Amino acid sequence: MPNFEDTEIAFANTTNAKLRKSYYIFQFFQYNTLVDWGGRLAQWGLKWHLPVGLFAKPTIFGQFVGGVTLKETERTVNRLSMGGVFGILDYAIEGKTTERAFDDTLAHKLDTLEYIKHNDNVKMISVKVTGMGKFSVLERVHRGDVLLQSEQKEYDRLKERLHKLCAAAEVASTGILFDAEETWIQKPLDDLLEEMMAHYNKEKAIVYNTYQLYATSRLGKLKEDYEKAQKGGYILGAKLVRGAYMEKERERAEELGYPSPIHKDKDAVDKDFNEALDYCMDRFGKGMAFCAATHNEYSCKYMADEIARRGLPKDHKYMFFAQLYGMGDHITFNLARAGYTTAKLIPYGPVKEVIPYLVRRAQENSSVEGQTSRELSILTKEMKRRRLL
Numbered sequence: 001m002p003n004f005e006d007t008e009i010a011f012a013n014t015t016n017a018k019l020r021k022s023y024y025i026f027q028f029f030q031y032n033t034l035v036d037w038g039g040r041l042a043q044w045g046l047k048w049h050l051p052v053g054l055f056a057k058p059t060i061f062g063q064f065v066g067g068v069t070l071k072e073t074e075r076t077v078n079r080l081s082m083g084g085v086f087g088i089l090d091y092a093i094e095g096k097t098t099e100r101a102f103d104d105t106l107a108h109k110l111d112t113l114e115y116i117k118h119n120d121n122v123k124m125i126s127v128k129v130t131g132m133g134k135f136s137v138l139e140r141v142h143r144g145d146v147l148l149q150s151e152q153k154e155y156d157r158l159k160e161r162l163h164k165l166c167a168a169a170e171v172a173s174t175g176i177l178f179d180a181e182e183t184w185i186q187k188p189l190d191d192l193l194e195e196m197m198a199h200y201n202k203e204k205a206i207v208y209n210t211y212q213l214y215a216t217s218r219l220g221k222l223k224e225d226y227e228k229a230q231k232g233g234y235i236l237g238a239k240l241v242r243g244a245y246m247e248k249e250r251e252r253a254e255e256l257g258y259p260s261p262i263h264k265d266k267d268a269v270d271k272d273f274n275e276a277l278d279y280c281m282d283r284f285g286k287g288m289a290f291c292a293a294t295h296n297e298y299s300c301k302y303m304a305d306e307i308a309r310r311g312l313p314k315d316h317k318y319m320f321f322a323q324l325y326g327m328g329d330h331i332t333f334n335l336a337r338a339g340y341t342t343a344k345l346i347p348y349g350p351v352k353e354v355i356p357y358l359v360r361r362a363q364e365n366s367s368v369e370g371q372t373s374r375e376l377s378i379l380t381k382e383m384k385r386r387r388l389l
Ligand SMILES: Cc1cc2nc3c(=O)[nH]c(=O)nc-3n(C[C@H](O)[C@H](O)[C@H](O)COP(=O)(O)OP(=O)(O)OC[C@H]3O[C@@H](n4cnc5c(N)ncnc54)[C@H](O)[C@@H]3O)c2cc1C
Pocket: 178, 179, 180, 181, 210, 212, 214, 241, 242, 243, 244, 245, 246, 262, 263, 264, 265, 266, 269, 293, 294, 295, 296, 322, 323, 324, 345, 368, 369, 371
């Protein structure tokens, strides 16, 4: 069974220099105010075309991003594969609003799929629907507004891009994990991905939707989607997460005066997350493909134990674990060493373009309770073991 305390396995392919750097980065994350100001400064610097990358590239970029280009990222992918971990690549561009930029993102995603055909260490890609279509249009579809003709065209083009991407993934025999984002664009995301699954998941799991179990409605939606998939004769692809936008969701709900869609406390979220794991494991081999995308040790241990207890295969491609690159190495590499299918989600892209992703990573790390202290305690343990501290 995996032992998450084993830091020697966790950092087997990490040099002393990289370990030290990670240690100082997570030390920095303990200072919420500094992180907050750092984030603002980075956004401001980007706006004024200042060379933010000069500072970011040798520090936080290297911690959380695989590289600028696919070629550069290949080194990261290969290093991870030495620990038995496969890569999920994400050309991590965010916040674009023009049709040209959306076409550009699609082109990059298609390049990644092409690349995967020649690198067995990468098995999937990750995609944000808002990287390929306008947020404001999705928001209006979610609300049930009647779209203007121009908006309808934009929405149709988004759907076309998704079809192109899924068709290419089908040819490459690769899965696509579609991110979950804000709940106020969830309905069109669900509808679009249901359409994609019904089309592309007949034989294999190509398309995966993400279920944020911090939202009170998502466990029910997971069950509903599975039933629909069964009736429609396709495989449900499900990525299970707790959810990354809790504060934003609560603030918006309060501001606009509607009940928060988020569970009132962490225990309720944990309960739904672990129930979702059970629900998916119960249906393994019966039209269900799923991924536990989490850094939560209890959930990972629970799923690993249950897989073993139920006699399910540890190394199946339709039941796997995933953590973000730069975090949770003690979980990822120990799960992989114990024989479980485990992945790292590796963002890549030009420094300037991935700054918004990095700011979110920094802010999440300094705000998610206990996460930074856990990373630090693991890094400290390994530093001491190597006599670096
Ligand atoms: C591979 C991967 C892919 C991901 N993709 C997505 C994605 O597509 N969309 C997305 O939104 N997120 C995504 N995430 C982020 C994820 O949703 C979590 O924010 C992050 O992983 C922390 O949750 P955890 O389960 O790892 O750890 P934990 O530390 O156990 O959980 C922290 C999470 O619990 C919830 N929480 C904490 N306190 C409270 C509270 N008081 N009340 C209610 N809830 C609370 C929040 O969701 C918080 O992020 C992804 C994560 C990974 C590892």
